[in-house]
Amino acid sequence: MTPAESISQAVRGxxxxxxxxxxxxxxxxxxxxxxxxxxxxxxxxxxxTVPIAQLAKQLLPWTGLGLLIAVPAGLVxxxxxxxxxxxxxxxxxxxxxxxxxxxxxxxxxxGPARAALAPGIxxxxxxxxxxxxxxxxxxxxxxxxxxxxxxx
Amino acid sequence: xxxxxxxxxxxxxxxPVALAHHGWSGYEAxxxxxxxxxxVDVSYEYPHATIHVKGPDRTWLCVLAPPYRMxxxxxxxxALKPGMTVTIEGFxxxxxxxxxxxERITFGGKTVxxx
Numbered sequence: 140m141t142p143a144e145s146i147s148q149a150v151r152g153x154x155x156x157x158x159x160x161x162x163x164x165x166x167x168x169x170x171x172x173x174x175x176x177x178x179x180x181x182x183x184x185x186x187x188t189v190p191i192a193q194l195a196k197q198l199l200p201w202t203g204l205g206l207l208i209a210v211p212a213g214l215v216x217x218x219x220x221x222x223x224x225x226x227x228x229x230x231x232x233x234x235x236x237x238x239x240x241x242x243x244x245x246x247x248x249x250g251p252a253r254a255a256l257a258p259g260i261x262x263x264x265x266x267x268x269x270x271x272x273x274x275x276x277x278x279x280x281x282x283x284x285x286x287x288x289x290x291x
Numbered sequence: 292x293x294x295x296x297x298x299x300x301x302x303x304x305x306x307p308v309a310l311a312h313h314g315w316s317g318y319e320a321x322x323x324x325x326x327x328x329x330x331v332d333v334s335y336e337y338p339h340a341t342i343h344v345k346g347p348d349r350t351w352l353c354v355l356a357p358p359y360r361m362x363x364x365x366x367x368x369x370a371l372k373p374g375m376t377v378t379i380e381g382f383x384x385x386x387x388x389x390x391x392x393x394e395r396i397t398f399g400g401k402t403v404x405x406x
Contacts, residue, residue: 150337151336151337152335152336152337153337154358154359155359156337157337157338157357158337158357219337219338220338223313227314229314288314289314289315289338290314290315290316291314291316291317
Protein backbone atom coordinates (compact mmCIF):
# COMPACT_ATOMS: atom_id res chain seq x y z
CA MET A 140 0.00 0.00 0.00
CA THR A 141 1.28 3.50 -0.85
CA PRO A 142 1.24 6.13 1.93
CA ALA A 143 -1.77 7.78 0.22
CA GLU A 144 -3.65 4.48 0.23
CA SER A 145 -2.78 3.95 3.91
CA ILE A 146 -4.22 7.37 4.82
CA SER A 147 -7.32 6.68 2.74
CA GLN A 148 -7.80 3.31 4.39
CA ALA A 149 -7.33 4.81 7.87
CA VAL A 150 -10.10 7.37 7.25
CA ARG A 151 -12.46 4.87 5.61
CA GLY A 152 -12.04 2.31 8.35
CA UNK A 153 -12.14 4.60 11.40
CA UNK A 154 -15.43 4.42 13.35
CA UNK A 155 -16.06 8.19 13.50
CA UNK A 156 -13.22 10.13 11.84
CA UNK A 157 -15.15 10.64 8.58
CA UNK A 158 -18.36 12.10 10.10
CA UNK A 159 -16.23 14.15 12.52
CA UNK A 160 -14.31 15.61 9.57
CA UNK A 161 -17.64 16.47 7.89
CA UNK A 162 -18.70 18.43 10.98
CA UNK A 163 -15.36 20.23 11.36
CA UNK A 164 -15.37 21.04 7.62
CA UNK A 165 -18.76 22.75 8.08
CA UNK A 166 -17.51 24.71 11.10
CA UNK A 167 -14.60 25.94 9.00
CA UNK A 168 -16.93 26.93 6.15
CA UNK A 169 -19.04 28.96 8.61
CA UNK A 170 -15.97 30.95 9.56
CA UNK A 171 -14.85 31.51 5.97
CA UNK A 172 -18.16 32.22 4.28
CA UNK A 173 -19.95 34.00 7.17
CA UNK A 174 -17.55 36.95 7.48
CA UNK A 175 -17.03 37.02 3.69
CA UNK A 176 -20.79 37.28 3.08
CA UNK A 177 -21.24 40.00 5.72
CA UNK A 178 -18.36 42.00 4.26
CA UNK A 179 -19.71 41.59 0.72
CA UNK A 180 -23.16 42.73 1.87
CA UNK A 181 -21.59 45.80 3.55
CA UNK A 182 -19.76 46.78 0.35
CA UNK A 183 -23.10 46.34 -1.42
CA UNK A 184 -24.41 49.03 0.96
CA UNK A 185 -26.02 47.01 3.75
CA UNK A 186 -25.29 48.16 7.34
CA UNK A 187 -23.98 51.44 5.99
CA THR A 188 -23.47 53.12 9.38
CA VAL A 189 -20.32 51.01 9.85
CA PRO A 190 -17.24 52.29 7.94
CA ILE A 191 -16.13 49.65 5.40
CA ALA A 192 -12.48 49.72 6.49
CA GLN A 193 -13.43 49.07 10.11
CA LEU A 194 -15.64 46.14 9.19
CA ALA A 195 -12.93 44.64 6.96
CA LYS A 196 -10.40 44.83 9.78
CA GLN A 197 -12.73 43.14 12.23
CA LEU A 198 -14.34 40.49 10.00
CA LEU A 199 -11.86 39.37 7.39
CA PRO A 200 -9.15 37.88 9.66
CA TRP A 201 -11.72 35.27 10.75
CA THR A 202 -11.75 33.86 7.22
CA GLY A 203 -8.08 32.88 7.65
CA LEU A 204 -8.92 30.89 10.77
CA GLY A 205 -11.86 29.36 8.90
CA LEU A 206 -9.55 28.17 6.11
CA LEU A 207 -7.18 26.66 8.69
CA ILE A 208 -10.12 24.59 9.94
CA ALA A 209 -11.98 23.84 6.68
CA VAL A 210 -9.01 22.86 4.48
CA PRO A 211 -7.44 20.13 6.67
CA ALA A 212 -10.89 18.65 7.40
CA GLY A 213 -11.65 18.76 3.67
CA LEU A 214 -8.38 16.93 2.94
CA VAL A 215 -9.42 14.16 5.35
CA UNK A 216 -12.74 13.79 3.49
CA UNK A 217 -10.93 13.89 0.14
CA UNK A 218 -8.48 11.20 1.25
CA UNK A 219 -11.32 8.77 1.97
CA UNK A 220 -12.64 8.85 -1.58
CA UNK A 221 -10.18 10.71 -3.81
CA UNK A 222 -10.82 8.91 -7.12
CA UNK A 223 -14.60 9.17 -6.92
CA UNK A 224 -14.34 12.84 -5.95
CA UNK A 225 -12.03 13.73 -8.84
CA UNK A 226 -14.63 12.33 -11.20
CA UNK A 227 -17.59 13.95 -9.42
CA UNK A 228 -19.08 16.87 -11.43
CA UNK A 229 -20.19 18.78 -8.31
CA UNK A 230 -16.70 18.44 -6.79
CA UNK A 231 -15.15 19.80 -9.99
CA UNK A 232 -17.55 22.72 -10.11
CA UNK A 233 -16.88 23.46 -6.44
CA UNK A 234 -13.13 23.70 -7.03
CA UNK A 235 -13.58 25.73 -10.18
CA UNK A 236 -15.74 28.18 -8.21
CA UNK A 237 -13.27 28.17 -5.30
CA UNK A 238 -10.46 29.17 -7.63
CA UNK A 239 -12.65 31.92 -9.13
CA UNK A 240 -13.47 33.17 -5.61
CA UNK A 241 -9.78 33.17 -4.69
CA UNK A 242 -8.83 35.04 -7.88
CA UNK A 243 -11.66 37.50 -7.28
CA UNK A 244 -10.54 38.11 -3.68
CA UNK A 245 -6.91 38.65 -4.74
CA UNK A 246 -7.99 41.02 -7.53
CA UNK A 247 -10.17 42.93 -5.05
CA UNK A 248 -7.42 43.35 -2.48
CA UNK A 249 -4.85 44.36 -5.11
CA GLY A 250 -7.14 46.92 -6.73
CA PRO A 251 -10.49 48.37 -5.64
CA ALA A 252 -9.85 47.56 -1.97
CA ARG A 253 -7.52 50.56 -1.68
CA ALA A 254 -10.35 52.95 -2.48
CA ALA A 255 -13.09 50.97 -0.75
CA LEU A 256 -11.09 50.51 2.45
CA ALA A 257 -9.81 54.08 2.79
CA PRO A 258 -10.58 55.47 6.26
CA GLY A 259 -14.04 56.95 6.58
CA ILE A 260 -15.34 55.60 3.24
CA UNK A 261 -18.97 54.54 3.64
CA UNK A 262 -19.83 53.95 -0.04
CA UNK A 263 -17.58 51.72 -2.15
CA UNK A 264 -16.82 52.40 -5.83
CA UNK A 265 -18.79 50.47 -8.47
CA UNK A 266 -16.05 47.99 -9.34
CA UNK A 267 -15.70 47.06 -5.65
CA UNK A 268 -19.45 46.53 -5.38
CA UNK A 269 -19.38 44.36 -8.50
CA UNK A 270 -16.57 42.20 -7.15
CA UNK A 271 -18.25 41.78 -3.78
CA UNK A 272 -21.52 40.86 -5.50
CA UNK A 273 -19.64 38.21 -7.49
CA UNK A 274 -17.95 37.01 -4.30
CA UNK A 275 -21.30 36.68 -2.55
CA UNK A 276 -22.80 34.63 -5.39
CA UNK A 277 -19.66 32.49 -5.64
CA UNK A 278 -19.75 31.59 -1.93
CA UNK A 279 -23.41 30.61 -2.12
CA UNK A 280 -22.63 28.45 -5.16
CA UNK A 281 -19.52 26.91 -3.55
CA UNK A 282 -21.52 25.76 -0.53
CA UNK A 283 -24.32 24.49 -2.79
CA UNK A 284 -21.97 22.55 -5.08
CA UNK A 285 -20.17 21.11 -2.04
CA UNK A 286 -23.47 19.79 -0.72
CA UNK A 287 -24.34 18.40 -4.16
CA UNK A 288 -21.24 16.17 -4.21
CA UNK A 289 -23.22 13.44 -2.44
CA UNK A 290 -26.07 13.57 -4.95
CA UNK A 291 -24.63 13.71 -8.48
CA UNK B 292 -22.56 32.62 -23.10
CA UNK B 293 -23.80 32.98 -19.55
CA UNK B 294 -21.61 32.12 -16.60
CA UNK B 295 -23.43 28.94 -15.66
CA UNK B 296 -23.06 27.54 -19.17
CA UNK B 297 -19.40 28.54 -19.13
CA UNK B 298 -18.79 26.80 -15.81
CA UNK B 299 -20.60 23.69 -17.01
CA UNK B 300 -18.48 23.68 -20.16
CA UNK B 301 -15.22 24.03 -18.26
CA UNK B 302 -16.26 21.34 -15.76
CA UNK B 303 -17.23 19.01 -18.58
CA UNK B 304 -13.94 19.58 -20.38
CA UNK B 305 -11.85 18.34 -17.43
CA UNK B 306 -10.47 14.84 -18.00
CA PRO B 307 -12.75 11.95 -16.98
CA VAL B 308 -11.67 9.85 -14.01
CA ALA B 309 -12.93 6.39 -13.06
CA LEU B 310 -15.72 6.48 -10.47
CA ALA B 311 -15.24 4.39 -7.35
CA HIS B 312 -18.79 4.95 -6.22
CA HIS B 313 -21.67 7.06 -7.34
CA GLY B 314 -23.88 9.89 -6.14
CA TRP B 315 -27.40 9.54 -4.91
CA SER B 316 -29.21 10.43 -8.12
CA GLY B 317 -27.31 7.88 -10.22
CA TYR B 318 -29.77 5.07 -9.39
CA GLU B 319 -33.01 4.21 -11.17
CA ALA B 320 -35.55 5.06 -8.49
CA UNK B 321 -38.42 3.72 -10.61
CA UNK B 322 -36.82 0.28 -11.11
CA UNK B 323 -36.72 -1.06 -7.57
CA UNK B 324 -35.98 -4.78 -7.29
CA UNK B 325 -35.17 -7.45 -4.74
CA UNK B 326 -31.93 -9.41 -4.78
CA UNK B 327 -31.36 -12.59 -2.80
CA UNK B 328 -27.91 -14.10 -2.77
CA UNK B 329 -24.78 -14.98 -0.88
CA UNK B 330 -22.41 -12.41 0.60
CA VAL B 331 -19.00 -12.56 -1.10
CA ASP B 332 -17.25 -9.84 0.87
CA VAL B 333 -18.00 -7.00 3.27
CA SER B 334 -16.48 -3.51 3.48
CA TYR B 335 -17.57 -1.66 6.61
CA GLU B 336 -16.07 1.67 5.55
CA TYR B 337 -16.94 5.35 5.02
CA PRO B 338 -18.56 6.99 3.21
CA HIS B 339 -20.76 3.88 2.73
CA ALA B 340 -20.50 0.27 3.78
CA THR B 341 -20.68 -2.06 0.79
CA ILE B 342 -21.10 -5.79 0.22
CA HIS B 343 -20.70 -7.94 -2.87
CA VAL B 344 -23.62 -10.36 -3.21
CA LYS B 345 -23.57 -13.32 -5.59
CA GLY B 346 -27.06 -13.37 -7.08
CA PRO B 347 -28.71 -15.67 -9.61
CA ASP B 348 -27.45 -13.69 -12.61
CA ARG B 349 -24.36 -11.79 -11.45
CA THR B 350 -22.39 -10.58 -8.46
CA TRP B 351 -23.73 -7.22 -7.33
CA LEU B 352 -21.94 -4.42 -5.52
CA CYS B 353 -24.55 -3.31 -2.97
CA VAL B 354 -24.07 0.17 -1.51
CA LEU B 355 -25.47 0.14 2.02
CA ALA B 356 -25.39 3.00 4.59
CA PRO B 357 -22.55 4.81 6.42
CA PRO B 358 -21.08 2.46 9.08
CA TYR B 359 -22.29 4.62 11.97
CA ARG B 360 -25.89 4.40 10.79
CA MET B 361 -25.56 0.66 10.10
CA UNK B 362 -24.44 0.21 13.67
CA UNK B 363 -27.24 2.29 15.21
CA UNK B 364 -29.88 0.55 13.04
CA UNK B 365 -28.71 -2.86 14.19
CA UNK B 366 -26.17 -4.03 11.61
CA UNK B 367 -23.00 -4.16 13.69
CA UNK B 368 -19.54 -4.38 12.14
CA UNK B 369 -19.47 -8.19 12.40
CA ALA B 370 -23.17 -8.82 11.62
CA LEU B 371 -22.63 -9.46 7.90
CA LYS B 372 -20.18 -12.18 6.92
CA PRO B 373 -19.15 -13.86 3.66
CA GLY B 374 -21.26 -16.93 2.97
CA MET B 375 -24.42 -15.55 4.63
CA THR B 376 -27.63 -15.37 2.64
CA VAL B 377 -29.12 -11.87 2.40
CA THR B 378 -32.08 -10.26 0.70
CA ILE B 379 -31.69 -6.67 -0.41
CA GLU B 380 -34.31 -4.31 -1.77
CA GLY B 381 -32.92 -1.42 -3.75
CA PHE B 382 -32.32 0.37 -7.03
CA UNK B 383 -29.92 -0.47 -9.87
CA UNK B 384 -27.32 2.04 -11.00
CA UNK B 385 -28.09 3.76 -14.30
CA UNK B 386 -24.76 2.97 -15.94
CA UNK B 387 -23.07 0.33 -13.83
CA UNK B 388 -25.19 -2.78 -14.33
CA UNK B 389 -23.64 -4.63 -11.39
CA UNK B 390 -24.16 -1.94 -8.74
CA UNK B 391 -27.23 -1.27 -6.62
CA UNK B 392 -28.22 1.13 -3.83
CA UNK B 393 -29.80 -0.79 -0.98
CA GLU B 394 -32.91 0.58 0.73
CA ARG B 395 -33.26 -2.28 3.20
CA ILE B 396 -31.49 -5.49 3.98
CA THR B 397 -32.80 -8.75 5.42
CA PHE B 398 -30.41 -11.21 7.07
CA GLY B 399 -30.92 -13.87 9.72
CA GLY B 400 -34.67 -13.17 9.90
CA LYS B 401 -34.13 -9.46 10.60
CA THR B 402 -34.95 -6.58 8.22
CA VAL B 403 -33.13 -3.28 8.64
CA UNK B 404 -34.07 0.00 6.94
CA UNK B 405 -30.98 1.74 5.63
CA UNK B 406 -32.58 5.12 4.68
